[in-house]
Amino acid sequence: MNIKLILSISFAVVLTLSLNSCENKIKKQDKQEEAKKVTYPNDVIPFMAKWKILLGDGTRSEDLTNFQKQDFFYVANDGTTDWVVYKTPNSGITSRTSSNTRSELGEKKHWIPEEGGKLTGTLKVMHVSTTGHADKPSSFAVVVGQIHSDEGHENEPLKIYYKKFPGHTKGSVFWNYEINTKGENSGRWDYSTAVWGYDFSVVGASPTEAPQEPKDGIALGEEFSYEVNVYEGIMYLTFESKGHETVTFTKSLIKSDFPTKADIPQQVIDNYASRRTVSEEREIAYAGEINFFKQGAYNQANAKSTKSEIYGGDISKQYANGSYAEVWFKNATVGASVDPKKE
Template structure:
């Protein structure tokens, strides 16, 4: 039913006469012409081919004043992934990838095969925290845009110490086809992150920071033949990219961690089933809470300024000071884990959204709640 609803929505705003023009105009800079075309479609046919573009922008329902958006496309043809700034986001929506549904819930959709950011093999429709908001005076690496741990040697330069991210959501769809189902990330989507900054200036200090690693990635993963999926979170050791010890340490919430392939059954979370997470970084410690009706609430704690895991065991392979020297930011949305690199051979998808939608080659995540802020 979820896939049928999405397909019906897709067909409702894809009138054949307007489709070629519409495909070339899906960018915020082209909004005036899109509005004009929408009016023409209504007057000529009684139904707009771009009905979704006439709805309420998500920022009118969710507080998105400290977020920018990355999209899985290059609509302006500049060979770079499209990003929507904080200011633009306040009136922006995309009829396929980023919109409000009929319940005013925020929908993120990401095809398997799509345009990606330079440092990633995976497409995303994802929000990136920007703590300075719409102030264009600060770039994404500026201290005013990011948070730090209390142990950071220059913590007082940053917008805040730690912070929180709350989300209530459901995953409606994950990629169903891959040639490499044994890969840990197969059939999964990342729905929330803490990302450390990739920063040449920090790397130059030679303290082992600035690599741009991820102290937190929250996943949902479901195999096509399973009734339910698993929710788990990963911590990435804070090491340089080429270090063979730079791996993700995975922790199961409901069902399996990312290496498990058994059917989680009643312990898992079904597609379309709502659950909640809260990420709170206070001083140096990351506190995680996961809750869902009918499932046990799970909590975890990990100090991000040392190399002790949530089980209290020292990880000798990790940086001894964790992420203490990094600046960080939250991310949330649909970060599809289907690898798009041609040489990987892992990702099935054509890159044509109409076809990929019909084949199930995409991820879809729906948020009914999403908010963030400083920790009291």
Template sequence: MSYSKQAICTTLLYFMVSGVISANETRALDPKAPPGHNFDLLDWNISLPIDTNKDGKVDTIPEAYLEKGFQIAPYFYTREDGGMVFTAFVDGVKTSKNTKYTRTELREMLRRGDNRVKVQGVTKNNWIFSSVRGQEHRKAGGIDGRLEATVAVNNVTITGKPSQVGRVIIGQIHAKDDEPARLYYRKLPNNTKGVVYLAHEPRKGDEQYYEFNGSRSSNAKDPVDGIALGEKFSYIIDVLDNTLTVTLSREGKADITHVVDMKDSGYHKRDQYMYFKAGVYNQNNSGDPKDYVQATFYRLKNSHKGYEH
């Protein structure tokens, strides 16, 4: 569902209406402010793993309400250090019948609250690769894209099938039907640290995986170069033409980068449109119902050629 103002009031969801900062301003994160007052969220909506009006659909909070200061603990709120928290339990509501897992996840909305613009399709709400030819360049909200984030994963699942335990997606590029990029963090229950890895999904053919700092295997040993729960790290997901470049950055360590050639992946077709996603997409549906994933974002910036905000 998409929330109306009345629905938000009736479910006692908290939001504030002052102090929004522009995309060009920078300042320390305020632990007393809701996420939309610390981050420019006018070009995002959020899917929550709850269904407050029992219509069989997840609750989707539109751009304007995020900007005004919407938050709802324990799913989406401001942490004591000012970070933007995302939480998804195993037993939460799923976004559709075809979705296996729960999420608390931002979806890029380049229309920035202009409801006259269609959400799906090659419209001003979405972006395309510069490898797409034809009039789509004028129709799209932007060309190519870059997502920059600083994040700490606070919790991962510790119960469930060995193939699912400990996995969470923290950033994505989503296309019309497929996902050119999914960025995972995974920590196994017996390991002290976790790893980051990338999945690229061509429109046809097998998925391709790229490991950054250790094995994504379900029986991997404790990674020597791993990332602990609560440890901050940064990532960049960048598309230029048919090239996907993803970089993992950590303080005091050299960057790790993977470059993916997407010329044969099928995203240069005229019907393919893109949008970034960020937050937590729980990759475990077999664990205990109250087992959960959680991450805190300290920086989030999206940019595109031809997109001004």
């Protein structure tokens, strides 16, 4: 009986150990499978190897393969589709050339306008700052695509904006061209062109009074696409959205539209002359100057110009109280320019 008892106990111990071992292996395999199921931004938009990134908390990365950062750069699903999310507070750590925060890609490859390049994006803006002054042009706005110069004045020949005033259902999509200023850069300015809704110059009559809601605007969460094709020094822009007219523009980046004082648009005089002496642009604009693309969420609601709430720079408080921008992209490409006649 003792031998049978010992054998029974031994068998039970071996069986228990075996079952525990199997269970541990299964748990380990489950964890490995779970880790494999993580969807990274480069799984959704595969072009991430061509970019580096700066996030709203100051995080930088040159390698975006299997890279994400909670609350700044990650993947979300809307029930049917995976989207790459770019989220950034009103106040955080940003680049040396701006007081605005961003969770934004910067193209590694640089190019001159004569060589050019092409950038596309399909996106929806999910949130813009709900705090700010309605009479400040940058309030309640986010830039979702750029061309940025990397020499000279380091100005921006293109910024694609989305802006929505609090209380409005519809927001505006517009693009700004910043001159490559002749001489020193204190007289620089942007000329703004509406796509759907208003341009940059339309503001409220007071800090608390918004203009009328745009009739042909874009709502938060409403999908739209842009294409930026710089070919042989000419920038070709195309904007598309279901239920809206497709809009196209053409702008030279190698020959200025504003080489003399007489060429400066009235929009610019009305919006800048009270603050600074507006300058002319150099005649060759950005010809021969190194540029690169940017894409993501470049929050324009910085405290200096918009009087936005920043809660002492506490990012969690900003997120909780609406002081942030959030942009979702489901498709995007970057590469060589294309002859528009062959597209």
